[in-house]
Amino acid sequence: xxxxxxxxxxxxxxxxxxxxxxxxxxxxxxxxxxxxxxxxxxxxxxxxxxxxxxxxxxxxxxxxxxxxxxxxxxxxxxxxxxxxxxxxxxxxxxxxxxxxxxxxxxxxxxxx
Amino acid sequence: xxxxxxxxxxxxxxxxxxxxxxxxxxxxxxxxxxxxxxxxxxxxxxxxxxxxxxxxxxxxxxxxxxxxxxxxxxxxxxxxxxxxxxxxxxxxxxxxxxxxxxxxxxxxx
Numbered sequence: 001x002x003x004x005x006x007x008x009x010x011x012x013x014x015x016x017x018x019x020x021x022x023x024x025x026x027x028x029x030x031x032x033x034x035x036x037x038x039x040x041x042x043x044x045x046x047x048x049x050x051x052x053x054x055x056x057x058x059x060x061x062x063x064x065x066x067x068x069x070x071x072x073x074x075x076x077x078x079x080x081x082x083x084x085x086x087x088x089x090x091x092x093x094x095x096x097x098x099x100x101x102x103x104x105x106x107x108x109x110x111x112x
Numbered sequence: 113x114x115x116x117x118x119x120x121x122x123x124x125x126x127x128x129x130x131x132x133x134x135x136x137x138x139x140x141x142x143x144x145x146x147x148x149x150x151x152x153x154x155x156x157x158x159x160x161x162x163x164x165x166x167x168x169x170x171x172x173x174x175x176x177x178x179x180x181x182x183x184x185x186x187x188x189x190x191x192x193x194x195x196x197x198x199x200x201x202x203x204x205x206x207x208x209x210x211x212x213x214x215x216x217x218x219x220x221x
Binding site: 048059103 | 158
């Protein structure tokens, strides 16, 4: 089944403890992206990747890192999480950058 | 920046057509208009997209004005399961996508 998977789906952590949220797609898509969603602010793009080893900042990249070493994986790294990074995170992929995006199920993160 | 403006919320009676407007007055000539929807806190779901011609698929119709400064998503026979937040999106500078806050559509029985 064609899909975008994220892990973990739920995570509670403490300030400063490094964490990684994984994202994987099995559709051979070139474009991948991370979004965060907060009440009243909608979906905001954090980082995106046009292809392997090509990443760029979105609207709200501060406090996040990404890497794209393989086409299928696009992990989101929080080196030192802070409470303002408590949010619902979505990963998405598309065949190429301006084509239909397919979203993962979301990861709900709480930073204490 | 080709950002979009949508009403915050709308209601629609079940079985009637739901017409969701979107303004994108700074859209560039080669930028597509995309519509997605999000039910509860699930991942957004693609609905339809277009460049300048009207488009229709099994879910909805998309009407884009001739000057491309606005568009309307039409759900022809709204059902309770169409209650969701609807996002109108165009590409922003570079290769970013700007979702905005969308329109919360409530379908009323």
